[in-house]
Amino acid sequence: MLVKPTKADFKVIGYYLGRIFLIVAAAGCLPLLWAVLTAEWHPFGSFALMIGVFTFLGMLGSRLAPRHPKLDWSHGMVVVALAWLVVPLIGAIPFVLSGHFGTPLDAIFDSVSGLTTTGLAVISDLDHLATSLNFWRHLLQFLGGLGIIVAALTVFVGPGGITLYFGEGRGERFLPSVTSMSRFIWTVAAVHLVVVVAALTLVGWLVLGFEVHRAAFHAITMFLAGFSTGGFAPQSTSIGYYHSAIFEAVAAISMVAGVMSFGLHHSLWRGPRRDAIANLETRTILSTLGFTLVLTLLGLAATAAFTDITGLTRQGLFQIFSAQTTTGWATIPSTELSGWGGLAFGGMAIAMALGGMGNSTAGGVKALRVGLTIKAVANHVKQALLPERAVVGAMYYQAGRRHLTHDTVMAVMTISLLYVALYLLGAGVGVAYGIPLQQALFESISASATIGLSVGVTDPSMPTLLQIVYMLQMWAGRLEFLALFSLVGFFYAAVRGK
């Protein structure tokens, strides 16, 4: 029997949502400060309004229940799903007021795309956008990549913290407490921020010849987008703007750091380091990266798009790296990418669909699920080839030797199939609007796996329904379905329960 949620349930959810809004309000003070320092008074007003709304809702929510009420599993999932719905709505206020979006829906689209670390954009005239607004776009990606819940958990800890943590699409517990994991994640981010921003600033200033403050601006925004594998860029021509292999290489460090699971970061920082190589997840991502790279390079070589090996390698490698890490930076325009057919398209689509590591800032099906699926399939084949009575057990290494159980296989297969369904859903809607299948599929995978590479379908003139479908895909893809189903179940129970 469905149990109807009580008033107390709503109050608990409201309380934790309120706490999360207060954290985002605090984060919103950064672009506000940026606007003050750069005397950008038009966006200053919109940030003030956004902070006001977050603070008011946050305080209102916090008043609903006594301090740190008990949070059960379903409450936690609903809090996460709602937070990821409401934060981009309010976070879009500065975009709506900027005038750079044709409709409020366009502004919300970019806000959802930012927070889910997708990187698809329908913004108009990005090249004349205020720097504080540009910073906010990138900060949204950073918050979304690390997780607004993780951000909240670092500051306030309640009894249901772990529920919130898992609800945000993180399935690995590499430290005993949720607080220590949240703090470790922020430490990793902070260290990379300092190192990569310093390196990119130096490259921008000394190699690219930018003014030092502009070099710093590019460095900060590109790091925020790279580490979160988000893919926004401060200029309309993405990372191709810089026309520099050195800049691309340094920026790629942030992509690598972003695609690595925080468990792997922990192994590399505090040991055991052998886990970094021995883990099934690491081996799978290296294998799939190699496979899709070869596929794409062969495809590009066949079309003779590049006349020399260095051009082919640099451009092909960067695009596939950007796709597999689910970052979405491009060194070539979308019109050119849409012309990649055959193997090159296949390589890119597979890389995007498979995605990065779990418990990282990346999207897609995730390397561990891919690795476990391959193991399970191999196991079934082995079973079929051996005598009927033979027992075949499968082991895998992921922070220790583990048995591949039936439950694990079922869980992995379910999520993987849901991703495939999500890819097909967006592609189907795209095709229904007359978009060629290849382009519709590419854009749909890009939205669902939170990549951000585009073949030109995502545009302010795109159909409204398709835009809404892409937003839902980004949301579901980022949260990995569990929180989404919990939210639907919760509201269904609220209506039909007894």
Place this chain on the structure above:
Amino acid sequence: MTRSTRLVIIATMWLAVSGAASAAEGTTVSELIADAEALAGSEVTVEGELVGDYGFRDDGWMWTQLNGDDYVHAPIVDGGEPTGGNTGVGVRMSFDLGQGLDPPGGYRNRGPIVRITGVWKHHDPARQGESYLEATSLIVVEPGRPLNQDAQWVAVLVGLGLVAVSVFLRIWRRDETESL
């Protein structure tokens, strides 16, 4: 002069004149992107706004971006309507051409509108497959100008009001807790 020599001279002159004419006629940035491969290696004349940064590099080239979209004449900051993304290509030019230009386009400025004649380098092997316009001449069609956007004081007031109400709620809650 033999007849064949005369023919060669006439053909060469015709090619030179037609080439210059086609360069002078102008190509748009959109055409450059759409027909990138077809225009590879050809001389083109493109008009647009210089945006972003002027990167003077040690190798003697200055890099920037040339935009050719609706916002060249009407940036959104200046009251233009949002009609879609920017359309731009990378440009490199010698220091001589790049010196003395007005600040590039951004939030604070509408960059100079220039007419650039140069060679379109598509997937240039010398630069590991990058595509860009290598400028050989540059004419400033319209100088850059500062852009201004008024502050949104109503938004500031509403925002501050909401924060003030929130602070009041916080104090009220604390009083309630203390009185229990």
